[in-house]
């Protein structure tokens with residue numbers, strides 16, 4: 244009897260156990276069920292969670308995220324073609340150019356869902372990506388953006404992103420005052436059933452702080468930043484997510500295509516099959532360089548991601564929690580500029596990586612000029628906001644040796660008040676970050692090939708003519724152009740001339756050279772820091788070592804040229820007058 248009771252009790256326990264297991268499984272299935280997910284992916288996700296993380300695989304057929312069929316569309320700007328307005332619309336063209344820095348009137352006539360050319364390497368269509376990639380918030384920061392330009396950015400994301408990976412498009416309004424960006428915008432995005440979310444700053448914060456706010460508010464596991472005037476290309480997101488999925492400390496950057504600010508023509512910026520990556524010169528201007536062989540060779544396929552020292556700033560993907568862990572952006576950076584370097588140095592030096600992703604292409608409108616001012620944000624600060632930002636960044640992340648190169652190239656930066664960086668230095672300490680020399684040796688090793696170590700300045704300041712007390716000036720022209728003399732204004736800028744220990748005469752990132760036509764502003768030869776100039780302290784002449792002639796001012800025409808040296812001629816005498824800040 245007792246034996247029977249024992250048996251039935253045991254079978255009841257087993258039945259209960261089996262029931263329990265089934266219940267747990269059902270609850271798990273219900274909990275992980277996602278309306279948007281197609282059943283194949285859901286299954287793959289379940290099985291993958293049990294096993295190893297997959298890596299992208301190059302296959303012979305079409306990749307798993309490739310669109311199956313592409314709608315053939317006709318109309319203005321379709322297939323990324325240039326759209327030209329009628330001569331009768333010239334008023335609208337001019338108006339939108341001056342309001343937005345781009346032809347919004349042209350954009351208005353192009354469908355928000357227009358097709359664009361697939362600019363990827365052909366190989367890109369044949370990658371299979373893991374299907375359980377992290378969910379993503381696409382964050383778009385805007386300030387007074389043109390309606391159709393902003394919304395085409397949103398539409399392109401919705402049209403070309405797998406629904407189950409897109410947690411949301413998060414629009415962050417940095418205090419716009421254009422009327423249609425208020426109620427009309429809120430009303431418009433209602434059609435997307437919560438997939439597009441809009442939050443607003445209650446005062447102007449600037450791009451950098453607004454981006455940081457977007458990261459805090461986002462709900463996806465990964466955040467992707469896009470400018471408010473972009474169009475994402477075919478299958479752009481999975482290739483950006485795959486490296487992050489493999490290693491959450493990798494930040495990824497799409498390859499940027501150009502959208503013409505006048506015609507909205509969509510076209511690649513880079514030549515086919517050539518890969519570029521982000522570097523910088525010592526005045527902290529962003530530059531790009533062809534990817535070194537050493538880096539290219541570390542990959543198996545030409546369409547695979549490659550490492551880059553830095554990025555242009557506007558477009559990238561990063562694990563949200565990781566971004567917040569490394570302090571997002573330095574909150575002391577103002578408005579715009581230098582934040583791309585701050586994030587890059589921080590990521591690399593503190594254990595992460597930056598990869599550019601050839602199979603992810605995003606079009607971006609390069610504006611003709613910045614159509615808005617920084618308002619009150621700029622008025623609080625003395626001196627150039629961007630240079631203040633650069634100074635914060637280099638004082639935090641560079642070592643003493645490399646800081647000196649920055650101050651050689653931007654001598655007035657020494658006078659700028661960068662504010663308190665103790666928090667940033669503490670963060671660097673807390674994260675156990677490597678030093679800048681490590682970064683230069685292992686990551687940005689191609690910077691010195693293009694921008695070698697800078698010899699110190701022997702002189703810098705205004706270069707005044709003894710004869711007429713006017714100053715050498717670029718007149719704001721780009722190279723190649725003739726240098727001139729102008730009234731000395733004392734603000735530096737186009738009149739801030741540097742002579743280095745190797746005879747290079749520089750102004751900003753450019754060089755001053757001479758030929759038969761005269762004294763010229765020229766591109767400095769990449770990879771060199773020397774020059775032809777010899778300054779004689781006693782006679783105040785500037786001699787060109789190759790031509791064996793001196794810089795001279797024509798008494799009547801004010802034309803600058805090389806003349807046979809005459810130490811007694813005041814028109815050949817020049818004095819460097821040190822500048823002091825005028826702010």
Ligand SMILES: [Mn+2]
Nearest residue numbers: 470557607608
């Ligand atoms: Mn932009």
